[in-house]
Amino acid sequence: YRRWNKTSNPWGFPGPGLVPYIGRIHDLPPECFWLKLKEWADKYGGIYKTQMIGWNFVVISDESIAEELFVKRSKKYSDRPIVPSLIDSKSNHGMLSYLPLMGRNEAWARQRKWAHSFLMQAAATQYKGIMDFEYKHLLFILLGDPDNFSFHIENANSKIMCTLAYDDPSPSPEMRLSAWNLLRQMSPNGPLTNLVTPLWRLPLLLNPWKRSEYVRRGIQQTFWMDLLNGAREKWQAGQLRPCWARQYLDLGEKSPLQGDFEAHSAIGMLALVGVYTVGGPAQYFLTAMITHPEWMAKCQEEIDRECEGRPPTLSDYRNLPVLRACIKETMRWRSPVPAGVAHELEADDYYRGGFISKGTRVLPLDWAMMRNETKYPDAENYHPERFLEPEWPTYKEPLTEFPTIKGMSSFGWGIRTCLGQTLTQDALIVLCGGLLWAFNAKHKTHPVTGANIPISLKTSSEVITKPLPFEMVFEPRSEERKAAIISNWLEAEAKDTKERQDFLSAAASH
Numbered sequence: 001y002r003r004w005n006k007t008s009n010p011w012g013f014p015g016p017g018l019v020p021y022i023g024r025i026h027d028l029p030p031e032c033f034w035l036k037l038k039e040w041a042d043k044y045g046g047i048y049k050t051q052m053i054g055w056n057f058v059v060i061s062d063e064s065i066a067e068e069l070f071v072k073r074s075k076k077y078s079d080r081p082i083v084p085s086l087i088d089s090k091s092n093h094g095m096l097s098y099l100p101l102m103g104r105n106e107a108w109a110r111q112r113k114w115a116h117s118f119l120m121q122a123a124a125t126q127y128k129g130i131m132d133f134e135y136k137h138l139l140f141i142l143l144g145d146p147d148n149f150s151f152h153i154e155n156a157n158s159k160i161m162c163t164l165a166y167d168d169p170s171p172s173p174e175m176r177l178s179a180w181n182l183l184r185q186m187s188p189n190g191p192l193t194n195l196v197t198p199l200w201r202l203p204l205l206l207n208p209w210k211r212s213e214y215v216r217r218g219i220q221q222t223f224w225m226d227l228l229n230g231a232r233e234k235w236q237a238g239q240l241r242p243c244w245a246r247q248y249l250d251l252g253e254k255s256p257l258q259g260d261f262e263a264h265s266a267i268g269m270l271a272l273v274g275v276y277t278v279g280g281p282a283q284y285f286l287t288a289m290i291t292h293p294e295w296m297a298k299c300q301e302e303i304d305r306e307c308e309g310r311p312p313t314l315s316d317y318r319n320l321p322v323l324r325a326c327i328k329e330t331m332r333w334r335s336p337v338p339a340g341v342a343h344e345l346e347a348d349d350y351y352r353g354g355f356i357s358k359g360t361r362v363l364p365l366d367w368a369m370m371r372n373e374t375k376y377p378d379a380e381n382y383h384p385e386r387f388l389e390p391e392w393p394t395y396k397e398p399l400t401e402f403p404t405i406k407g408m409s410s411f412g413w414g415i416r417t418c419l420g421q422t423l424t425q426d427a428l429i430v431l432c433g434g435l436l437w438a439f440n441a442k443h444k445t446h447p448v449t450g451a452n453i454p455i456s457l458k459t460s461s462e463v464i465t466k467p468l469p470f471e472m473v474f475e476p477r478s479e480e481r482k483a484a485i486i487s488n489w490l491e492a493e494a495k496d497t498k499e500r501q502d503f504l505s506a507a508a509s510h
């Protein structure tokens, strides 16, 4: 066995001993598997190797190594591994569906360029008003239905994404569901075929996993196509305001996207990506504020002082370093993508005397990077002051600009790095700032004993995580604040209705 282990692993990197064929899969719990990977990182160091059902893995928990491989050697380290339980996840065979999962092929290059231009354009003009509007609505909704906050936060983000994509927030509940179903399908704790991959090759009749994936995919593609067709009808009548679908339709044959088949997926996927990626950190932020009320009080003091009684908008960015520190520390403390997103190596490579073979999955283990004690002393605990006080290693000036979440390792590496960093940062400032402007986030208390109901700090186990369900109270900070939440929303709603009507009247008169 020892001889086998040596010959099957001549790579020269440390790592746990391997069992023939299955590697270490038996050791990796489907729930929060990154905790086990972190345990191995503590034992074997910043780069180690392992195997899972015939696949070679190299796990990286040192940011400087990630930089050397993913950034400096990006030509070799930028492919994606296949997701076994998705049909053509890499789009090597024409599916063109899931930009973040695509291999490094032509479709990826085309859609990445397209998405980049949209997200930059959106940043410049479009999404600020949409965020202010939807988050004002969210605060109003939370007054009436606080217990359902998890849904409402995710739904508000889904509405923003649907408005950006189709100028229509109404499909948001279905977009949220679609995002959840895809996330489950691609996660190791999803279908069994993601772990026991040979099962995926069973004939369709004996393969419930593939049959249900055909159904899921069919529902998603039809949903996205219906949205594009609905947008086209409005566009033909001149009733579609600026949005990603309109830009595609306006460009016609000049669009980089090659027709409706590609466009319906590209637009749908970009809308879908923003639902949980923003919703998860916002919910972690609430858990951080409830368990660290001293930081909630500091954020509220800053917001009240700098925004003079109104909820923060993006123009307040420079003046809210404490809020930004709390958001950044939340993302460090509870990394939203804790296992990172794997890259696949496109050609054999040598690194630090070790051999990494073509096809190896290289995993930037964010949970471990965010717990590097040299960079983040007392890493297990929540310390926003690490970004605000010069004696901490991560302090950076000027505080009008830093801390920023942009560039965090949680957003990935090299030419595959996340395209939604600005949007995420902007959304979290308006959303988290608005929540603390409006409410005190508090523990729920037991109706009989009056004791605080504890908040589980555990996370879900999908590739993109959120806190496990928890209970909390949204206490309006005063009667005046409560009145302001209501009047802010009524004003915003009236303004939005008028703007839509004006647009439609102008369209009708042309």
Ligand code: HEM
Residues within 6 Å of the ligand: 099, 100, 101, 102, 112, 115, 270, 271, 273, 274, 277, 278, 281, 336, 337, 340, 341, 342, 343, 410, 411, 412, 413, 414, 415, 416, 417, 418, 419, 420, 421, 423, 424
């Ligand atoms: C907290 C929020 C978010 C986190 C932590 C996050 C994280 C990531 C990570 C780790 C990757 C893979 C990077 C790599 O392969 O090295 C990625 C890719 C991507 N992200 Fe995000 N993301 C977030 C929000 C968003 C949002 C809001 C959008 C857009 C609406 C977005 C759009 C994308 C796209 C399009 C890619 C694919 C890039 C490619 O494969 O070339 N992300 N993101």
